[in-house]
Amino acid sequence: MQARPAVEIVNLNVKIGGKSILKNVNLKVPEGTITSIMGPSGSGKTTLLRVINRLIDLIDDVEVSGVVRVFGNNVLEMDPYDVRKTMGMVFQMPNPFPHLSIYDNVSIGAKVNGVARSKRELDEIVRWALIKAMLWDEVKDRLKDPPWRLSGGQQQRLCLARALALKPRLLLLDEPTANIDPVNTIKMEDSLRSLREEGMTIVMVTHMPHQAVRLSDYIIMLYDGSVVEEGPTGEIAINPRHEVTRRFLRGEI
Template sequence: MVDFPSTSSCFDIEALSLAYEGKPALRDLTLRVPRHRVTAFIGPSGCGKSTLLRGLNRLHDLNDQVTRSGRIRLEGQDIHARDVDVAELRRRVGMVFQTPNPFPMSIYENVAYGVRLQGVKRKRELDEIVEWALQSAALWEEVKADLHASAWTLSGGQQQRLVIARTLAVRPDVLLLDEPASALDPISTLKIEELIRGLKSQLTLILVTHNMQQAARVSDYTAFLHAGELVEYAPTDTLFTNPRLRRTEDYITGRVG
């Protein structure tokens, strides 16, 4: 059961099916992701939520065993069209993974890395971008005195926020978050959640989480997936307090996994 948002959409996904070596992972999925909102994908392990997330910036292109049908549009443009620059797509649709992956370089250079690749060379401009990105990721005050220290000296939660800052520095339109706090302690998780809520004024966020309480706390819309199918999609408050389908209610109340 699908209750599409009435607000303008960032992604329009139409009849998307995807299989690994012939084994279906997503089945005829249609979904509209609203712009400048937080949308959460929930569902049991293996339901297809991370597969869907990775499809939004064509990470499946890296696996020649994946087959796909259907269409994904970003701001009206088919992301699989022949004229699409995949590198530019991945700049516009940034991805943060479950485990923090800072580069083996300084905090400053981690954030500046992608910006340098875009051709920014002037130190003053780089300094401004690095400060802005770290502030946007709620990390500036914690690291501003140690920008040239190794990123690996940071805690796990700080590393994850650094990765978010690195992604924000190239000014994406969308931020994909695949279980970004699952490996973090409760305090770090709270900071990540506060960051997610604060960022939606700047860009669209899509979150995969196994933590339904987290989805309820941070998202505006929630999609429940099961066995590769979209079961129900609605404003988060509605889906968690008044789901339309028994399958959804059984999952969110823990009667089925």
């Protein structure tokens, strides 16, 4: 791995309600890349993302041990609210805030975290985030509309814009295209490629091997709470070393 790690996880163990979800996970996510975390359902992919931005703290009866460094800082020792301000997250289901307009959905994170100092700056951030999410042309004339007037795919891109408005260096995506149509999936992927070109580090959980191969530079294979294989996408896709990876790529698990 050439680039320095944006995320470095050492000996991470997570138990929820006494049950081990992540077992001694060690991994590195290179800076400025798209890294896919693959694995079948129940392998701990979402839990891993939620440890990185400390959303895991919202669950009762959780034990987390190990080190999770994001750009050099161990997030497990930081205030979770400060951790979350520095990274964006897009969830599996489109979840724009239903009581806010399209504009307010995008601006809310920037407003809360003081990313913008004036209304003009905020307008500029909203515009930038919507352009980056490839949604600007579709909504620029109806920014005051409620989000439910958008299609599911547009709503998901709105959620991407909301996360981008935080101006994060790290973007976490939890199966972002699992519930949207192919056209919106392509737009979303184009958007992520463009963000990578600008130096953003993207960690994407997916259970779609084709998408991981199409989009990512680096793949981490998770199975039953453990990392079974990791490496550049080309290597993993062409010559997977582990049987679990082979079976996953063949769509057997």
